[in-house]
Each structure stands twice: as structure tokens, then as C-alpha cells.
Amino acid sequence: MDDQNKNLILATVLSGIVILVWFVLFPPEEVATVEPATDIIEQVVPDGAVLPTVETTNGTPATAEVEDAPEAPRLTVETPSLTGTISLQGGRIDDLSLVNYRETLDEDSDLVRMLSPLSADAPYYALFGWAPGAGVAPDAVPGPNTIWNVEAGETLTPETPVTLVWDNGAGLTFRRAISVDENFMFSIEQSIENASGAAVTMAPYGIIARHGDPDGVGFFIQHEGVVRMADGVREEIKYDDMQDLDADPRGQGVSEIVEVTENGWIGFTDQYWMTALLPSPGTAFRSAARYTEATAIYQTETIYPTRTIEPGATSSAESNVFAGAQKWETIREYQNKNGFERFLDAIDWGWFFFLTKPIFALLHFIDGLIGNMGWSIILLTLIIKAVLLPLAYKSYVSMAKMKELQPEMEALKAEAGDNREKMQKGMMELYKKNKVNPASGCLPILLQIPIFFSLYKVIFVTIELRHAEWIGWIHDLSAPDPSSILNLFGLLAFTPPEPGTMLAYISLGILPILLGISMFLQQKLNPAPTDPTQKMIFAWMPWVFMFMLGNFASGLVLYWIANNTITFIQQYLIMRSQGYRPDLIGNILGNRSEAEKK
Template sequence: MENNRNFFITIALSVLILGVWQYFYVLPRAELQRKAEQVELERKAAEQKAAQPAQPGAAGADAGVPAQGAVPGIPGTAGASEASRDQALAKTQRLPIDTPSLTGSINLTGGRLDDLRLKDYRLTVDPNSPIIELLNPQALPNGYFAEIGFVGNAETGAVPGPDTVWTPEGNQTLTPSTPVTLSWTNDKGLTFKRTIGVDADYMFTVTDTVSNAGTVPVSLSSYGRVTRFDKPLHAAAYVLHEGLIGVTGEEGLQEIGYSKIEEEKQVSPGKSTDGWLGITDKYWAVTLVPSTKQPFQPRFAFFPDGRPRYQSDFLTDAISVAPGQSATVESMVFAGAKEVGKINAYEQDRQIRQFNLLIDWGWFYFITKPMFWLIDNLYKLLGNFGLAILATTVLVKAVFFPLANKSYASMANMKKVQPKMLEIREKYADDKMKQQQAMMELYKTEKINPIAGCWPVLIQIPVFFALYKVLYITIEMRHAPFFGWIQDLAAPDPTSLFNLFGLLPFDPSTVPVFGHFLMLGVWPIIMGITMFLQMRMNPTPPDPTQAMIFNWMPLIFTFMLASFPAGLVIYWAWNNTLSVIQQGVIMKRQGAKIELWDNLTALFKRKPTPAE
């Protein structure tokens, strides 16, 4: 029974660690996210009723902030001036954006991308809920935008910046097949022509051409920034990075959380000739990809003055333009969902260094990425991520069947020598050293590996953690339905035994502290039953303490896993079922008695009293 003890202690410790992390990090995060979604729904409803009057905002610049080159300040940072999105959009001239994936508009003031919504993603699983608003005008409390501009000098005169009003060439709509062209000319004879293109997904290409009609050569620098005035309402989880991010220079990947940048105010990596930088959320991101033809200085910053804001920006080395000549600078802006296939395609097709790191695969990416690849390809075949998870479990079982076969065979052999093991324990009850030596001799004689039974669970642990990570970080799993009441495999089972699965008008999750554990849905109960049956395939340990753990572990795990993503609970239940079948077949082949029924009936038999 030493084998069984090690087996289940390994499971217990692994899931306990994940359970503690789930309770103290993920659940508070999920609750705040739910509240944020509710606030957003209420805001949208209020906007539809009536727009509130605007309040004029004060102008300002990036005063008292970390210095870096001459990236211009942002006017009007004293406070949000609009409560309504429609009202804010109506304040400036705009060109519409319409692609298969995006809808929104380009702000002609600054040439900004500050109105962008994702057609394929909604706030909740309700198909009628609002679509995701990724970028928002600066005048809103949740202002968030991407901007490309120039930094000049006395020779160049004024150059396009945050307050420049560009002139469009005709009434245009930006689509994948119809780029738009903007222009602006200053008093020194410099003409700036900007062409903005977009693909069918989430990548914008901004091509700026500077023509010098003056009599003297000029030099100017290009800048880009992603600026955000708010941050996620929920705290970042340890398993996932959210905040400022980039891959530039020799430093490579830079991940800077909101708290860290608030403390340090700025982080300036070394100059770079390639890479990308921006701001990432769990499922969405906005990043800049500077031109590889000109070295640039990247920076990550937090500006506490006026309206606190977070910014990832770059400033290129100066570009010279001789009289009668022109120069072109091309930058790209990614703004959209972090879909794995599209992110990988951008990295390969557009030669963006390590763009795949925009998705936080974690330290164990060598397990997590293959796990996602397998599930995603099975999904394309089966049409349902839940079925893909079940199929993945079968394939993993098949791959490791030879090892599991040896493990279960060893466990069956141990069951055969159980009487000899009990005899040794009784004979050397007072001498643990001799007892251990006799046990080892018995294992050697019978050719038994006492730790063989641990291999199936040791294999299961990395698969379990990899699946957890995949469910948690990949947008493909967001709002992915299974069957019946499971409409989101990345969220816990919404049913609960404590309100009779919805028959009673009571929400167990509202109970303070323990509410999440009371969300004991159908699938966690199924998982608990399958775990109970799996454990009953083996005899109850003779040690009372081990026996108590043996009996209570399935119940504890049932409550603990109730708050985990439904996809993970379904995987565990299916894995337990396959393990029971597999172990039963192997034990029968080895001639060992399957004690499942005996162990179950023994639970309900009256225990004899000492007097009897």
C-alpha cells in the first residue's frame, strides 16, 4: 500500500497547489472581471438611453514625466471630458474602418487609431451582448489609442503630431482592398502623405512619405506610441502577464506589469533595429512594429501627471530629406485578438521577431504549445473544443499506454503479494529498519517496482497543468461551448447542487469567502464520482490516517475543482474513467482480483465493535 499512498499524495499535493492559486488569484480575478463586464453592459445601456452633456477638459502636456527624446506630449490629459462614446467620436472628423474582423474609425486629428471594435468577440457568452471595444477616444475614461507621428526642429517647422488635423483624399472607408490616404503640408514646404492599409484580420500598415519642396535639407524623426488611460479592473495573475510588453534589441522579451511601471516610471531598453512593443491584455493587444530600416529607441513609461496613463513608445533616429527629395517610413500596428494562428502567421510572413511571445505560453511552453496545437487540430476535425479535449485525453493515454501498462501490472503484482507484506509488517512491527529491508527483499524477489504506480499520475500532472494554461490564456477557448449547460469551457460549471441546479432562486457564489466552493456543478460531481471509483480499485490502506485520506480525498477534490474551468474538470473526469477501465483490464490480465465492488460494499457494512 506504500505504492497507493505515494500515488495519491502526489495527486493531492499537485492539485492543492493549483487549488490555492486558483482560490487566491484566479477567483478574485474572475469576480472582478464579471463585475467589469456588468459595468460595461450598464454603460452601454446608459449610452443608448441618452448621452450626458460634455464637460470641457483642460489641456496639458507630459509635464513632470520621464524624459526620452522628444516624443510629444498629449494635449488634454487633465481629465476625461466625455461620458458617452458616441459623443466623443462626434467631436472629431473621422474615416470609417470596415473589415471582416474590425469596425471603427480613424481619427483625423493625430491620424490616430482610437475607435476599434472586434466583430467576432462579445463581452459575454450572450450572443446579443456588445462586441468588444478595444480602442477608445482619449476623451473617455478608458481612453486607449495608437498613434504614429513625427518630431521635428526649427528647420522643419511644425510636423504631424497629436493635434495635427489630416486631410483625407476623398470620402474613403478603410477596408482590406481600399487603403486610405491622408495629407498635410506645413509652412516650410514639407508635405506629409500617409497611406493606411489593413488586412482582413488585425494588422494595419502606416506608410508615411515626406516630400521636401523647400531649399534646405531637413532631418526629422518618426515616433509611435500606444497609450492607455486605464488598466484592467482585475489584478494580474501570476500565470499570465498583462501590461507593457515588447521584444527589442539585445534585451529580447520585456514584460512590465502595471505596478512595476508605476514604481519605476520608465524603462528604456537599448536601441534596436527590429522588434515590436505595446500593451497586452489577457486576450487582446495593441502593438507597434517600427520599420527595420531605421534604428529606434524603445521606451515603456507611466505618466502620473494630469490623467495617469501607461505608454509604450519608440523614437527613430533622424531621417534626412534633401530639397526636392522625399523619404518614406513604414510602420505596422497590430490591434486585435491574440489568436494563435494569426499571431504565428504575422511572425513568419512579416518577419516580426518573436511576435509569438505576445501570447504568454509560460515557462513550460514546450508542453503548453504542443498541447494547444493538438487540441486546436482536433477541434478543426471534430468541431467542438470539448470533444477535442476528450480526444486529447485518449491520445495521451494511448501514447503512454506502455508505461501505464507496466505500472498497473506492477500494482497488480503488489496486490498478489499483499498477504506477505502484511505478514512482514506484523513480524517487524517494532523494528521499522528490518521491516523496510524485508520489504525491499520481497520487491526484489517478486520483481516488483514499488514506485511504478506513481508513473501514471506523474505523467498526468504536466498534461493537467498544460491544459489549465491553455484554457486560461488562449482566446480560442474563450466562450467555447461544449454541450448542454456548458457554454464556456474556460469558465467553471455554472450549475450548483446547492440551489438544485437552478431550481431554487439562490446564487451560491454570493456567499462570502466560501461562495465559489458552493458552486458545485454537475461536472465536478461527475469528476468526484469517477475519482472515488478509481481509488476504490485498490484496497483501503491499513493505516487509519491513510484510510481517512483515502476516503475523503474525492470529496475534497470535488469541492476544490468545482471552481476550475469546466474544460479541465471534464478532462479529469474522462481521464479517471479511462484509468478505471485501463487498470481493470490490465489487472484482469495479470490475474489480480479487481476489488472495486468489494471495496464499495465494505463502506456500507457495519464495522464490528471492540466488544464483538
Template sequence: MGENKNIILALVLSGIILFGYQYFIAGPRIEAQRQYEALQAEQAAIEGTENAGVIEQDDAPSLPLAVSVDPQTDQSSSGNYTYADAKTIAINNAELSGSISLGGARFDNLFLANHNVELNGEEKVQLLVPANEDNGYFVRFGWTAVDASISADDLPKATTIWTSSDTELTPQSPVLLRWTNAAGIEFLIKIELDEQFMFTVTQTVNNTSGNPIQVRPYGFIDRKQEPVTDGLFVLHEGPIGVFDDNLEEQTYEDLRDADGGKFESTTSVGGWMGITDKYWMTVLIPDQAKQLAVSNLSYKASGGYRASYLEKAASVPAGGSFETQTQLYAGAKIVETIDNYQDEFGIKLFDRSIDWGWLYFLTKPFFAGIHFLFGLTGNFGVAILLFTVVVKLVLFPLANKSYVSMSHMKDAQPKMKALQERYKDDRQKLQQEMMAFYKKEKINPLAGCLPILIQMPIFFALYKVLYVTIEMRHQPFFGWIQDLSVADPVTPLNLFGLIPFDPPAVIAIGIWPILMGVTMWLQQKLNPQTNMDPTQQKIMAFLPIIFTFIMARFSAGLVIYWTWNNLLSITQQWYIMRKESARRAAKAANKA
């Protein structure tokens, strides 16, 4: 059982490390960020609104020198304009509301109509934020010049005021933005929206200048500030994309520290790039068959983060036109929706925008199973309970074999002790005799480890599913559990809310974590006792308490799963061990 003890010790250490990281690193970091943002907001209020309406100019993506020796930037030569100068076009469908600014043709004001910030609140989640705000988060499309056939001043810029006869973008009514330069070259941006989160942006150049021109279409997402994140290693939040058919996940810190402040590809065909939060994301999806001149995730020297692409040069003959099309996904990371878009548009690895992790082969099927059961029951908590029963049934043969082997081990304890006493001064000989004894008695000393080895990846896969998927956000169970995605809010430390006192999070142990600790203790008591040194015995005795504190800050859905899993294991173990007791009794009777 030495290997079993080592695994348990490793499990305890892993839990302590995770607990310590959450409370001593991630927690203070999040709190510091919140305090900083509150201070910034207070300072802005004190300073007044003198420059509140000025939109900071955003430059277009530029090619590395290896591709273009004369990269152009999208800068205004006529100065900034105030936000009030630009009209807006409303956005409305079943999932989204907001507006597109005609100033720079920016997607910069977007709310998720079916997702509230708080469980019982009315404030909607805001995904995109106007560019003139400190935490601006917006999307823009445009063109850069390639050579002297057209100058940068003859292209639409960050401060260009577009015109449109349309007033609202809906699934039934696309909008068309129009701008014509002094030479008569017309630039058009047609925007379409489906019933969910996908925009289709078609950029057109109509060259009526009488001379051929060359342009490069581009698109980018800018986020001016790093948002507050959970700070856990199990979830990626930040710049993300698929470049050269490979998923690339860059943290905000990665980009700040990267050489040149960016991750870049000049050979990618199609793919996608964007910025993801835990439950929401904004992603650009170029033509999947088109090779891009450059695509990247970057940290801008002026501050902020960007995901962008720049297409190869397009020649537009005199009197001719050029058109290119891009998708923009801006919304909630709903699994079924993203999978459908991946199939519909042939988007490479788009489902990986949800952080399924290294155990993808387990996490996604687990989600599918739980979601199917949710469809039958209407309650995610009940679906988790039923799914755990299914897992237990599948693993029952393995558990049965393990417990039977542990029972045989218990029967063999007297003989094993005799061997240990006989060869106590010759460890090598003792190991040889023990192995021969195991073989003779048909005992597998590793059998007790198998349930743990199998259970751990299942636990982490399920934890991943419950933590990263939006489907369980704000989903109730029964009683006081109104949101399975957050920690159990009820603790006996304040008499279940009767005393107006909020205990510190580190000791605010909820009811379900306590139940989990009790079931873990009961399960320990059922296990066959093995020879352990005093230190190991003390560690084992404290395991339920340690894990009660660790699991207290995990999502209630995960704690409910673990508690229910313990109860099923206790029942299963009691049944198997009862059969083994009957077998031993029959064997003893036969010998008698």
C-alpha cells in the same frame, strides 16, 4: 509508496492554494475594481459633460539622456480642441469596425465585428476607446525633432488636425492623411488594412523647406486605465513585447513599481511592443531589420500605461523625402492568424503574444491536436474527448507498467509487513531489507508515482490551452454547456435553475464538477489499498470533495476533460487489474 503519498499531498495543497487565491484574493480584487469603475461612471454622470469633449494631450516618446541630451516632447502650444472639432475616417473589414480620428491621427475607436461581449448579446467587444474618455485606449504615430534643424512647433502634435480626401479605410481602399507646416514641409501617414487585424502605417516626410532637417519617427499605444483582469498567475495580461530577441511580460503593477516606471531597451532590433488582454491585444511592430533608438513599456507619471518605440534620427535633405513603415496589430488573439503573421512579416516570437507558458513544447502541440479534431467534428467538447483518448493510448504502456507493478506490490504485502514487524526498531536496517526485497521481487516502489508525474504536466498544459485560447470562447458542447470557456452554470443547489436563487459562487457546484468528483472517488476505490496512517487515509477520502469544489469555478471544458479522463482511467485500470487477477489466479493454481 511514500513518494506517491507526498505527491498527492503536494497536489492537494496546490489545489487549496489555487482555490484560496481565486476566492480570497483575485475575486475580491476584481469585484473592488468593478465597484470602483461603477462609482467613477456614476460620479461622471453627476458632474455633467462640461469637459467631456476635451482631449488630453499625449506626449511623444522621448530618448533617455544617454541618447539625446535634448529630448523633445509632443505638446501643443495652441491649447486643446474638443473632440467634435475633428472628423473621422471609418474603418471596415470582415473583422473590424470603427474609426480613425483626424485629430492627432489617432486610432482610437475600434470594435471587433465577430466577437460579442456576452454569449447571446449583440454588443461587440470594443478594443480601442476614444482618447477623451476616462478609459481611453488609443494608438498614435508621429515625429520628434532631433536638433535645431526643425522645431517642435513645426511637427504634427497631439492636437494637430490632419486632412484627408478619403472617408473610409477598407482592404480595398487605403487612406492618406496629410499635414503641412508653415515652412512647407509635408507630413503624410498612409494607412492600409488587410482582411483581418493588421494595419500597415507608412510615415513620409517631404522636405520642401530648402534646408535639410532631421526627425525621429515614433509610435505608441496609450491605455489610460488599468482594466479588470482575471488576476490569475497562469495568464499574463498587460504590457508585453519582444526586446533584444527576448520576450518581456510586465504586469501593470510591475511598471508602477519599476525604477523610472518603465522597462526599456536602447539596443533592440525590430521586435514588437504592446498591451495584451486575455483574448485581445494591440501591438506595434516596427521594421524587423531596423535598430530602434529606444523601445519601452512604461507607466506614465500622469497616469496610464504605454508601449512605444522611437526610431533613430533620419536626415531628410532639402527637396528630399524620408519614409518608414510600421505594422499595427489590433484584434483578437487567434492562433492561426498570429502564426501566419509571424511567418509573413518575420516577426520575432510573435506567437508568444498568446501566453503558452513554460510548457510551450506541450501547450501549442496540444492546441494543434484539439483544433484539428475540432475541424473534423465541429464541436470543441467532442474534440477534447477524442484528444483525451489519444493521450490515453499514447500513455497506455506506461500506465500498464505502473498498474502491474502496483499489483505485484499488493501480492508482496504479507512479506513486506513481516519485514516491517521484524525490523520495527531499526529503521535503517528496515530500509536496506526493503530495497533488497524490491530488487528480488522486481518491484518498482516508484511505479505508482509515474502516472501522476506524467499526468500533471499534461493536465496543466491542457488547462493552459483551454483557458488562454480564444478559439474555445463561446463554443458550445451539449445540453446546458453553451460556453466551454466558463464554469458549468447549472447547479442542483437551486434545483437546476427552477428556484429563482443564485447561490454564492463558492458553493455553486455545477453538474460536471460533481460528476468529476464521483469519478475521482470511483477511481480511488479501484486503486490497490496500501498501508497509510489514519491522517493520510482521511486526506485521501476527502480528495474527491476538495477537488469538486476547486474545479467548480474552472472552465467547463477542463472539467469535462478531467471527468472523461477519470472514466478512461477507470476503464483502463479495471482492464489491467483484471488481467493481473487472472495472472495471480494462474500462479496460485500452478503452485497448488
């Protein structure tokens, strides 16, 4: 195999290996249905405070059962971004939908549901409270079933906070002030007024509980699970990996506990949505991620240090809970204005975050100017290719020079025969004589790989592509091309198969077909390999990729088409400038004309 063809194969393989791995090794997994748990067991945490953990009884007596009581009073939540209710039973934030996001493009489609009560198929909620310390009876503090009273406010809006109150009848009065902004952030202030005549010890806490295995995208490129920041250290724990955590100190399930001294947060993140507990900046707390395999219940917790409330004193604790879309602009504002350290890193920027972040910022800026994410992707690709032009120029110039030496290289091979040492020595002398470095065409390709990964990551994770229109038939750049060759792109009264089905892989849309054509034309700029096996691989590769990417998001396919097209133009012009004039028509027809020479 000559060095020129080695470079061509390496370029193709490096560009496509990530897709091959995803498609073959990481197909979307079926999600098991898990019956929701309905109990809470109180167990002692290491510092002596008692904190409730979501768990089923499994034969163990429960000291405090979480009851599904639809008749429990509720407070309405209405903001420009959120709608739902808060249950006065436990003061749980357990019914929340996103006003500006729907499940499908249908105008009558349900709103995206962020949080759900115990009566739902997949309960998902946030609750707060005080864990009683040594000498304090569990019923002296409000539990998850305690019915709170409304002290102030009727409907929770950005302009009207609400305050809940509960008196234990023994001198302790608990209050919970809840406010919400115009986006996705709740602020919770818990307080205890001690008029009991004796000091009490308690630890404030916050919990986000998620029942059952979440239905995610199932690709390793996208993190789904726990994300945590602890004093500047970011950590991810995938849902699938939580069962491998250490045994929980409470004796139930597994957990990973981190002591945070000053700044941090913890929550669950999916492809587009996130919930997170965010203690006030500068606050020390215990950050816990827990999982109980028997019930498939996931928890994230923030536990403040145990404090003593003297008679006549009042103690309070502030916290925040985020529940909403991972909008870059919104999360960045929380980080910069509210002081939540590195909250922007809750978004999964990937390994090459140092490239992904500025690339996304550029895409966001372009979209702000154009107002169309499809054209923004094309313009972003054009800008990236322009920045990388010096690297591309070096690569294509090297390819042209190697083409010039092709006859001499073939002559060396014929003369050396099976003597590989003689052939290699002759090739090195030929390179040295003509001042050609065969590795110079490969190095630029290697340097572009991190940028390729970053671009792919940006387009995959950004919520701005979800339900974003481009042109004509493309109404959702995060979904596969809805057109289909099976119904002649809408001319026949036949509904194409749903994405993800076997038949869908042959139901090619317009964009995947254009992708195959763009790869085919780009390939025809390169000299055909002399080896029959290589030649067959190259001949089939564009069409294999066309079928593989047919069910990928339209935004990803659009990026790939734009990248191939711009690369084709660059390569053609640069190679012509070096005296090599490819005969595209002849190549497509399988014939090489005399035009392919100086």
C-alpha cells in the same frame, strides 16, 4: 507510511497542487478605478529627439495637451473583423471593436471593445508621429491634437486605404497612409516632404497607450501585460511588475528600453486580446515599455533612429499595429507571410511551450474535423492518454505488484516495530527478491506533470473556447457550468448566484458533480491507506476538488472529467491484467471482499 500509499499521495498532490495554489494564493484581485489622464508632456529622449509621452500635468506645464474633442472629424473603419473610427485629431486609432466577439452570449450584447478614446472610462489607443530633433520646433510637426485633412479615401476598408495630410506652412508636408487587412492588422506609412530649403532631423515613432489598471483574470498561469520580442529574445512584463522598472530617462515614471537591431515587436496582451506595434522586418528601432505610477498609464513605444531629411527630399517610415483577438491561425499567418519574427509567441504558451504548442495545434486540428470544441477536448485527452499509455502501464503494474507484497510488508512492519533501520533493510531485501522497484510507479507520474501543465494551459488561454458550445446546457466552455444544484438544475424558478460570489461555490453544476464522482471512483480502485489521517484526506479530496473547481471554466472541468474517466478505465484494465481484481462495489460501500485477490 508504505511506499504504495506514498505514490498515491504524491500522484494526487502533484495533480492538484496547481489548483490549490491558484485558488488559495492567487484569487482574482479587485481593479481600482483610475480617472483618465488628458494631457501630454513632451520630453527629450536620449538620442536627442523629442517624443510625446502620455502623462498628466501634476503642476508641470504641458507643451501639448491631448484634448477630448468629440466634434473632431472621424474616418469610419469597416472590415469583416473590425468596426470603429479613426480620429482626425492626431490621426489616433482610438475607437475599435471586434465584429465577431461579444461581451456575453446575449445576441444584443455589446461587441468587445479593443480601443477607446480619451472620453471613455479606460482610454486605450495607438498614435503615430514624428518627434522633432535638435533645432526643430515642436509646433513644426503634427502633434496629438493636430487636425489632419483627408487626402484620399473616405472609409477605411481592406479594399480602400486612406491617406491623411498636414502642411505645417513652413515647407514641411506630412502624410500618413493607413491600410487594414481583413483581420486585425493596420499598416501605417508616414512620410515627410521637405520643401523648406533647410535640412531637418526627426525620428518616427509609434505609441500604444493604456490608461488605468486593466481588468484581467488575475491568475498567474496567464500573462497580462507587456510582451516584447527583440532580436529573437522574448520578454514579458506583468502590469503589476511595471512599477519596479528603472527610472525613465525622461524623468517621468519608470521604463525599460531595449535597442532592437533587426527584428522585433512590442505590445500589450490579455487573456484573449492583444495590441502590438510591429515595425517592418529588418528595421532597427528602440523598444520601450513605460509606466507612470501617479496616473497608472502604461505605454509601449517603437522609436526609429533619428534621420535627416535634406531640402527637396522625402523620407518615409513603415510600421504596423495589431489590435484584435489572439487567434492562433491568424497570428501564425502574420508570422509566416509577413515575416514578423516569432509573432506566434505573443500568445502565452507557458513554461512548457515545447509541449503546449503542439498540443494546441492538435486541438485546433481536431476541432477543424469535428467542429465542436467540447468533443475535441475529450478526443484530445484520449489521444494524450493513449500516447502516455506505456508510462501509465508501468505505473499501474508497479502498483499491482506492490499490492501483492502488501501482506509481507505488513508483517515486516510488525516484526521491526520501532526499529526503522531494520524495517527499511527488510523492505529493500523484499523488493530485491521480488524484482520490484517502488520508484517505478512514481517516475511516470513525474514525467506526466509537464504534459498536465501544458494541457491545462492550452484550455485556459485558447480563445477558441470562448463562447464555444458543447452540448445541451453548456453554451460557453470558457465559463463555469451554468446549471445549479440549488435550483435542481433548472426545475425550480430560482436564479443561481453569479460566479465569483461566495454562494456560487456551493451552487454546484452538473460538470463539477461529475468531476467529484469521477475522482471518487478512481480513488476506489486504490487500496485504502492504513493510516487514519491519510484515509480521511483521501476520503475528502474528491469533494474538496468538486467545490474548488465548481467555478472554473467548463472546458477545464470537462478535461479533468475526461482525464479521470480514461485513467480509471486504464488502471482498472491494467490492474486486472496483473491479477489484481478490485471490488468496486465493496470499496464504495466501505467493505473489501474476497474478490480483491488473485
